[in-house]
Amino acid sequence: xxxxAISALLIISSASAQNLFPILGGQRAGxxxxxxxNIGVSARAVGMGESVVxxxxxxxxxxxxxxxxxxxxxxxxxxxxxxxxxxxNYDYFSITHRIFGRNYIxxxxxxLHMEPMLETTEYxxxxxxxxxxxxxxxxxxxxxxxxxxxxxxxxxIKHVAEDMAGHHMSAxxxxxxxxxxxxxxxxxxxxxxxxFGQQVSPEGTYEKRILDQNSGSEITEITNFExxxxxxxxRVGAAIDPLDSNGQKLAFSLQLNHxxxxxxxxxxxxxxxxxxxLFARAGHKxxxxxxxxxxxxGFVIPVGPLMIRADxxxxxxxxxxxxQRFSIGVTLK
Numbered sequence: 001x002x003x004x005a006i007s008a009l010l011i012i013s014s015a016s017a018q019n020l021f022p023i024l025g026g027q028r029a030g031x032x033x034x035x036x037x038n039i040g041v042s043a044r045a046v047g048m049g050e051s052v053v054x055x056x057x058x059x060x061x062x063x064x065x066x067x068x069x070x071x072x073x074x075x076x077x078x079x080x081x082x083x084x085x086x087x088x089n090y091d092y093f094s095i096t097h098r099i100f101g102r103n104y105i106x107x108x109x110x111x112l113h114m115e116p117m118l119e120t121t122e123y124x125x126x127x128x129x130x131x132x133x134x135x136x137x138x139x140x141x142x143x144x145x146x147x148x149x150x151x152x153x154x155x156x157i158k159h160v161a162e163d164m165a166g167h168h169m170s171a172x173x174x175x176x177x178x179x180x181x182x183x184x185x186x187x188x189x190x191x192x193x194x195x196f197g198q199q200v201s202p203e204g205t206y207e208k209r210i211l212d213q214n215s216g217s218e219i220t221e222i223t224n225f226e227x228x229x230x231x232x233x234x235r236v237g238a239a240i241d242p243l244d245s246n247g248q249k250l251a252f253s254l255q256l257n258h259x260x261x262x263x264x265x266x267x268x269x270x271x272x273x274x275x276x277x278l279f280a281r282a283g284h285k286x287x288x289x290x291x292x293x294x295x296x297x298g299f300v301i302p303v304g305p306l307m308i309r310a311d312x313x314x315x316x317x318x319x320x321x322x323x324q325r326f327s328i329g330v331t332l333k
Contacts, residue, residue: 029289032231032261033169034160036112036136037195041080041092043327046313047296048269049283051255054190054239055271056179058309058329059094062106062142064235065177065192066154069096069104069144075332085321088114096142106142108156111135119165132165140175150181160230167204173197173230186241193234199227234258247275263287269294276300279311290318307331 042060045052052064056071059078075097082090094108116131140158147153156175162168177192201224208223237255244250251271258264269283279298285291298311309329316322 028261028263030261031228033200033228034136034138034162034171034173034195034230035261036090036110037138037160037173038231038233038259039082039084039090039112040313040315040325041082041090041094041110042078043080043296043311043313043325044279044281044298044309046294046315046325047281047283047298047311048253048271049267049285049294051237051253051267051269051283053177053192053235053237053255054179054188054253055251058331059096059106060092060108060327060329062094062096062108062144062154062156063092064194065179065190066106066142066156066175067144067152067177067179067190067192069106069142069154070102070146070152071179072096072104073098076329077332078327078329080325080327082326083324084112085317085323086114088112102146104142104144104146104154106144106156107140108142108158109137109139111137134164136160136162138173142175150183152179153177154179162202167202167225169200169202171197171200171230186244187238188240189238191234191236193232195230195232197230197232199229201225201227229260232260249273249276263289281313290320292316292318305333307333 040046040050041063044057045064052061056068059076060080061068078094080092084090090110090112092110094106096104096106098104113135116133118127119130119132120127138158138160140156142154142156144152144154154177158173160173161170174196175194179190181188205222205224208221209218210221212219235255235257237253239251239253241249241251253269255267257267265285265287267283267285271279271281273279277300281296283294293316294314296311296313298309301308311327313325
């Protein structure tokens with residue numbers, strides 16, 4: 001199985017090099033709202049290229065596939081801090097818990113924020129003395145159930161909001177996912193749909209300056225903001241553990257992402273663990289503009305009935321400053 005995983009990576013790398021996956025759909029970039037929902041929230045997941053739709057890692061996994069909540073037997077807590085380019089920060093948390101039997105519930109939320117920014121105009125390029133704020137945030141509730149020993153499903157309802165320079169917009173979005181163990185060794189096949197909902201626009205109106213066809217003079221027209229779709233994304237992937245013996249484990253995952261606001265792309269990931277204490281991860285995004293290579297490390301420390309996890313994830317950006325991600329997790333046994 002190790003040879004199969006390595007061969008798959010080589011085949012995909014060769015296909016990418018020969019440009020067999022042309023960037024079709026890249027013209028859709030920038031056509032959605034709430035794009036902060038595309039930011040990876042887990043340092044562990046980012047280390048594997050976010051090829052984690054078929055991996056039951058920790059509480060933050062419900063961000064990628066809500067069905068994973070029914071694969072986490074213990075209560076899980078995860079907190080992440082992301083240092084985004086341009087001095088923007090993203091803070092994320094998630095909690096999962098088994099209610100009873102095969103029923104599970106979880107909560108997650110995130111806030112993308114920055115320091116107040118000085119307002120500038122064409123007449124005051126050095127600043128007007130006024131400041132404005134920008135903030136994106138969401139809060140979600142997840143329910144999942146394990147229908148059989150092999151199959152589980154999950155669903156998240158979340159409220160998403162944005163505030164920018166006095167303009168506000170919000171919406172309720174839906175995430176859905178499935179998790180299926182095939183029965184062949186450790187192979188699992190999963191799919192999820194994230195950020196599904198109606199089109200959204202900022203509240204209120206704005207003044208639009210246009211040229212009057214009759215008089216030829218400039219006039220001001222009160223206009224409603226245009227509506228755009230949320231960043232809905234469909235993920236389908238598979239994962240297998242080609243090595244799992246003598247305290248060593250290697251997980252390999254392959255995933256196809258189909259976003260509504262960009263081109264389709266493929267991601268692969270590897271995670272090697274030793275004694276379930278030390279972890280090393282690597283991933284690659286094929287046909288993904290701006291991002292490509294990722295890697296990460298992590299370790300687990302048992303403290304009484306608790307398991308404390310610390311993870312670091314790195315993603316290479318071709319033009320922007322490479323973001324840094326840190327996650328702390330707790331498992332309550």
